[in-house]
Amino acid sequence: MSIELKNIVKRFGAFSALNNVDLTIADGELLALLGPSGSGKTTLLRIIAGLDWPDSGSVSFDGENALARGAGERQVGFVFQHYALFRHMTVFENVAFGLRVQPRAIRKDEASIRARVKELLDLVQLDWLADRYPSQLSGGQRQRIALARALATEPRILLLDEPFGALDAKVRKELRRWLRSLHEEIHVTSVFVTHDQEEALEVANRVVVMDKGRIEQIGKPGEVYDSPATAFVHGFIGESIVLPVDIQDGVIRLGGTPLNIAAECGAAGPSKLFVRRHDMQISPPGWGGLEGTVRRVRSFGPIQRADIALSDGQGETIIEIDAPRDRELRSGEVVGLQPRRYRIFADRT
Amino acid sequence: MSEAAFTIPLDRTDARTEPRWVRGLLIGLCGLFLTVFIVLPLTIVFAEALARGGQAYLAALTEPEALSAIKLTLTVAAISVGLNLVFGLIAAWAVAKFEFPGKTLLITLIDLPFSVSPVISGLVFVLLFGGQGFLGPWLQDNDIQLLFALPGIALATTFVTFPFVSRALIPLMQEQGTAEEEAALSLGASGLQTFFRVTLPNIKWGLLYGVLLCNARAMGEFGAVSVVSGHIRGETNTMPLLVEILYNEYQFVAAFAVASLLALLALITLVAKTILEGQLDEGRQAREH
């Protein structure tokens, strides 16, 4: 089922949690909502699920107005940020809940309910936990039970709010891969929230980056990483070196020193130069731009990470770069730095 | 290294520094106090009640006046516990799960019966429903007898015991939040299904706890009931009122016999309360995981 959000505004008192959010999600898509804490991700999911209503804007599922329908009628499976399992029910009953509360006319008989729950527990590979209570499960197990519960009634949309939030890195990776393959298997339109960029880039077909209640960029994982649309996205996805520069007549200056790189046409005034750590190339001093002194070098695997003190006129700025190991850096050495790829955004602050 | 070097010194079993005798003294004083002020009076109630033997005890309890008082007390308790169960649940629900202006005021109002002397509470009803009262003439015109009858007693008792159920539930429901209810709704449950399948099971021990205390207080209430009852013998005397009357008439065995029933109720309440608190604790621990 496709989802269309138009011009969603949501306020809590004077605070705007969502500002004019527009988003279209295609049928069968696996979309990641990525953003820092407090950016409105949960609020957006809750509006899609019918647990909150926007102050203005529209939500439609397959072209039908969803706002006219309550949470129970939207056929949305919601996996909550903090699981929200029913603590007084066994795992089995938790998963069976959605089936047991169906209107009598469509409710399945006990045997089919049992069969369906069994099937779901097998799917999340936790059938051996059927008789436990939620308090007797580990975080990862609770997460998967919450997912099984949400899937029981065959929702047409699946919303996952930081499904792997509370888990350690290894289990996260496992579940991430598992979610990906689950989606390939059942193909339900899914939105999952995360503030872990790696997770978003690895699992999703498309990534939506949010900040302060606004959508900053929507794109394929590669796009948001390689061509960030805004300074925020560049800084948030992947680590970046950020340098304050000034542009006049197409010349970029860092602390008065002109840099020998081209400005995008039209750019002028105070701006920010964004370069990925591995896009900063070491070159002989005097190439006509950035120069600095190597302070500290750490080598691991194929790269060496160096702290370099830039002399930018007003004092020192220390940046971290990743360089290949073909040329060993020594501390104290003066090197030239040439951004191989970079982006410039007007400084709005 | 020899193991003997590491035996635990006998007089040090924990990190606290109070010498044993201080601890002993404190515990002893506490025990003495409880004995003198609680255990002893309770024992005396039963001893006095049985002073003339089991026959006299049973005879005192099967007096028509005593039977009528017991019946009235049970009826009043049933009514006020029933009403407070419903109102308490509604009030707790409103306070714990919704945000609305005037919420603080509502919480203060819920507590009002605890901070007002029961006698005043009773008087309020007399002022409201009495012959010269605010609603009195209207009640008389319509032939409704509230004061000096079962409805008045039940009303006063309900007022006095109102906070028990909601007080037991509010912190519990606040702590639990609305997440499980939201999960239930999004899984397609109706409002009623959500209440009976999710909310109620989660608060059942707290609810029972509130009902228990509410019941104990409803049966034992004296002040408010005394004002509105009119002390009509065999008709509007509850057990606590009857105890006072019998005592004032020097019928000690009868007085203590009825009192012993109330004391028994207190003991049963205490045991049930302890069990329930255990259940509540278990629930809390389960939640923390």
Ligand SMILES: Nc1ncnc2c1ncn2[C@@H]1O[C@H](COP(=O)(O)OP(=O)(O)OP(=O)(O)O)[C@@H](O)[C@H]1O
């Ligand atoms: N019920 C509410 N009342 C008031 N403010 C709220 C409420 N719910 C959310 N907010 C505010 O709205 C903003 C967005 O909240 P939201 O929960 O959507 O963030 P999030 O992106 O999910 O963050 P996180 O990654 O920490 O879960 C936050 O600043 C939050 O304080």
Ligand SMILES: [Mg+2]
């Ligand atoms: Mg959130």
